[in-house]
Amino acid sequence: MRKLILFLYLTIPLYVAGQPFRLAAPQISVDSVFFLNQAKISLGFDLDSAFILYTINGGYPDSRSPMYEKSLTIRESAVIRAKANHPDYLPGPFVEQELLQVRYRPDSTWLRTTPDSLYAGKGNATLFDLQKGGQDVKSGAWLGFRADTVVAEVFFKKKVKCKTLVVSTLLDVNAWIFPPAGIEVLGASGNDPWFYIGVWTARTDIDLRGSTSDYTQFRKMHLFPMEVDRIQVRVRPFGPLPAWHSGSGQPAWLFIDEIAFQ
Amino acid sequence: MKRRAFLKGVPVLGAGMLAGFKRDPVIGHGAFRYRINLRWCHANSATHPVKNCHEMVMDKAGRIFMTTDDTRNNILVFNKDGDIVDAWGHDYPGAHGLTYHDENGTEMLYITDYERNQVIKTTLSGRVVRTFGWPEDAREYTQKTEFRPTETAIGPNGDVFVADGYGRDFIIQYDPEGKVKNVFGGPLLLKNAHGIALDTRVPDKPVLLVTSRAENKLKRFSLQGAWLETIPLPGAYICRPVIKGPNVYFAVLISQLPWDSGTGFICILDENNRVVSAPCANTPRYDASGMLQPLYQTIQAFRHPHDVLADTEDNLYVAQWNSGGVYPARMERVY
Known part of the structure; x- marks a missing residue:
């Protein structure tokens, strides 16, 4: 009953008021998108009488969701979704942010493919530094590649059994930056030969025309659960830009800011 | 229990019902609060169509002039009630900036057309x-298409300062006859020099207030072209500053990229160029070091506000770019 009353309280004014404006999405800030032990999430929506409802369990925020009061600390991978509410306005769209816990950090790394000199970041360390890149591709957090398959090898002193691999990539169709066409992961132990432990191939039926830029494209793949002390990750670029693109036929760019082992 | 719960809730429900009959919410901060009327304009899109609505000015008689890039009527003229009272102009495919100037009693308009690579001075009737x-003799320019002006400001002696906001980000100073006198600013100092205004708030010391939109900054320049000061306004992709009394008003096109994110709002600065109100954005706050905390949209009343005009009663009129061909809205000041 209380929920019904709350619902009526929130909705009746909107039907009677002449111009029910919609709220915008709240602001999400996190101290680290990739984290080892814990991450802190802060939400912001500085409007009198507004409140934020959120979820971190994969659901979508509604009237049953908790109300945000202070910053949250998470200790495992999560997706936070948040939505602003206010008695005088229609609720806004939800905003979401995925945070990924990194289980294993390599003891040494080798990037066999050289990034473009304009987007070389800090070299191979860029891919394993737990730093998420933003919209600025020249910030140093991203490595940019043109045409070549990106091959990275990592080494662990102690054997690991990774369940999931995440390759964080960028999509910006207008800037010629396309998602990878596929990812192959090989593992090995000691002097054993390489063994395929994971393969991911991009769907080819998705039309990227008009897609909005997105710097949080996480390519996740489950790995065959075997103990290894070295892993090779091969990320294949998109290839020639499609016929509808202004750069049709030219090779697409591939941008990666992190490779994470879970 | 259920009955008790219901009875407990009745006062809340009653309050909700009463709240329902209140007027539209008051939006803004401090002394600058408004009620937004999106339906202020009574134009008929069949007879007076618009694509992007760019800028607005008011003449002595209180008529509101607006540029749109729809060549069926590049200039629409409204009265304060939102009725169309005149419409003209078919030759301005890139009609963008609009500046009003009282030239010794004769009222003039300056239309900035980035498609024509020109600024056109007209009478109020067109x-x-x-x-x-384009500044052919300036070494900063080699061809006409590099010059894509977005805004003008008229100096105290009638010189015309043109912001090349979609071109090379220079400010070009012409004499009243159209001869280039100076070129300053440029891509090292300005990123998307979209707007410019003559700031006469300090008596006898006029300066230019220029938008560096992609940097979320306003920059002050002397009339001779020397940079004086930068005013950071994080989160505000400022279209053009509009001076009225001690305040600067401007429309913020977006508060985050991409350019069509629909995250715009309105902003008002005081005489010290500090934000005192940001209608449709978060409460403006400065930290201990005097830095403005980033502004962001909170209320989606506007998508891409492109210009704001303040009338004699301090009500605001807002023109929008790329917002579904909407007509301007009115913001009624609430005291």
Whole structure:
């Protein structure tokens, strides 16, 4: 009953008021998108009488969701979704942010493919530094590649059994930056030969025309659960830009800011 | 229990019902609060169509002039009630900036057309008086298409300062006859020099207030072109500053990229160029070091506000770019 009353309280004014404006999405800030032990999430929506409802369990925020009061600390991978509410306005769209816990950090790394000199970041360390890149591709957090398959090898002193691999990539169709066409992961132990432990191939039926830029494209793949002390990750670029693109036929760019082992 | 719960809730429900009959919410901060009326304009899109609505000015008689890039009527003229009272102009495919100037009692308009690579000076009824072309003799320019002006400001002596906001980000100073006198600013100092205004708030010390939109900054320049000061406004992709009394008003096109994110709002600065109100955005706050905390949209009343005009009663009129062909809205000041 209380929920019904709350619902009526929130909705009746909107039907009677002449111009029910919609709220915008709240602001999400996190101290680290990739984290080892814990991450802190802060939400912001500085409007009198507004409140934020959120979820971190994969659901979508509604009237049953908790109300945000202070910053949250998470200790495992999560997706936070948040939505602003206010008695005088229609609720806004939800905003979401995925945070990924990194289980294993390599003891040494080798990037066999050289990034473009304009987007070389800090070299191979860029891919394993737990730093998420933003919209600025020249910030140093991203490595940019043109045409070549990106091959990275990592080494662990102690054997690991990774369940999931995440390759964080960028999509910006207008800037010629396309998602990878596929990812192959090989593992090995000691002097054993390489063994395929994971393969991911991009769907080819998705039309990227008009897609909005997105710097949080996480390519996740489950790995065959075997103990290894070295892993090779091969990320294949998109290839020639499609016929509808202004750069049709030219090779697409591939941008990666992190490779994470879970 | 259920009955008790219901009875407990009745006062809340009653309050909700009462709240329902209140007027539209008051939006803004401090002394600058408004009620937004999106339906202020009574124009008919069949007879007076618009694509992007760019800028607005008011003449002595209180008529509101607006540029749109729809060549069926590049200039629409409204009264304060939102009725169309005149419409003219078919030759301005890139009609963008609009500046009003009282030239010794004769009222003039300056239309900035980035597609024509020109600024056109007209009377209030649309008769062309003069055009200002690309700065051919300036070493900063090699061809006409590099010059894509977005805004003008008229100096105290009648000189015309043109912001090349979609071109090379220079400010070009012409004399009233159209001869180039100076070129300053440029891509090292300005990123998307979209707007410019003559700031006469300090008596006898006029300066230019220029938008560096992609940097979320306003920059002050002397009339001779020397940079004086930068005013950071994080989160505000400022279209053009509009001076009225001690305040600066401006429309913020977006508060985050991409350019069509629909995250715009309105902003008002005080005489010290500090944000005192940001209608449709978060409460403006400065930290201990005096830095403005980033602004962001909170209320989606506007998508891409492109200009704001303040009338004699301090009500605001807002024109929008790329917002579904909407007509301007009115913001009624609430005291």
